[in-house]
Amino acid sequence: MEPLTPSPKPSIKELGLDLMTLSGFQLWVTLFLPFAFFVLYFLLAANNYWIPAVLSTMALSFTTYGSTSHDLVHENLKLNKTLNAAFLSILELLCFRSGHAYKLSHLYHHKRFPHEDDVEGAASRMSLGRTLVEGVVFQFKIYFWALSQSRGRKFHTLIIAEGVSVLAFIAFCIYSAQYTSLFLVYMFLMIAGSWIIPLVTSYLVHTPHGANELRQTRLFRGAFFSAIAFNHLFHLEHHLYPMVPHKNWPRLAKRLDAYFRKEGIEPLEVKF
Structure with a gap:
């Protein structure tokens, strides 16, 4: 039987405070790589290189919600609060999402998972089928949930402004179609790209009926999962130490392996 209470996890100080810091180059890449993919899409699409252009939108979606925006949500990049908020709003706007609705819902997820x-x-x-349907409505759900939860709080006006900005960006993309299809195609690709978020960030990585926090999120290891997730599939590690920026997740995972073995946590691994 799984123990209801795991052994105390190592403190971040025991694991190494270096896990909470990034070099100047890492910070620069983290902040500006999504903008590079945004520009790259239009450069490639304008020259009819549609396959790499589509891949650029996929990379943009990945490097925002799962990487840079995620670090901004947790304020892990050590930016001042105003600059952190501005980057979060702008990057998520590029993907037709509200950055601070994401922040509110994600921090609540860390606080409340696996509660209903x-x-x-x-x-x-x-179910898998229901999860795929959830992807289509997910951004609407978290946006209106965040609006109701933030009423009377400092985020409320900002979330409204982000929602209006998304609508304005959509209107611009539709209006621009009489001159060029680039923005309209971009809009459809980015919105459709967000449909897999519940599948990737919730359905595939969590086991909500586990006995404790170590067994409510799956542990992944091995070259296969590292390759398909671009070295990002460290969800259990992230739940345990949300203050660690995503670029340091691989090092965090290595330092936690002994603790996981001690607790009997078996990783999912594909061996060839």
Whole structure:
């Protein structure tokens, strides 16, 4: 039987405070890589290189919600609060999403998972088919949830402004179609790209009926999962230490391996 209470996890100080810092180059790459993919899409699409252009939008979606925006949500990049908020709003706007609705729902997910009031983690309790449908409505759900939760708080006006900005960006993309299809295609690609978020960030990585926090999120290891997730599939590690920026997740994972073995946590691994 799985123990209800795991052994105390190592403190971040025991694991190494270096896990919480990035070099100047790492910070620069983290902040500006999504903008590079945004520009790259239009350069490639304008010259009819559509396959790499589509791949650029996929990279943009990945490097925002799962990487840079995620670090901004947790304020892991050590930026001042105003600059952190501005980057979060702008980067998520590029993907037709509200950055601060994401922040509110994601921090609540960390606080409440696996409880049923966790809107972000809801897909972990759904069937695969229902999860795919959830992807289509997910951004609407977290946006209106965040609006109701933020009423009377400092985020409320900002979330409204982000929603209006998304609508204005959509209107611009539709209007521009009479001159060029680039923005309209971009809009459809980015919105459709967000449909897999509940599948990837909730359904595939969580086991909500596990006995404790070590068994409510899957542990992944091996070259296969590292390759398909671009070295990002460290969800259990992230739940345990949300203050660690994504570029340091691989090092965090190595330092936690002994603790996981001690607790009997078996990783999912594909061996060839």
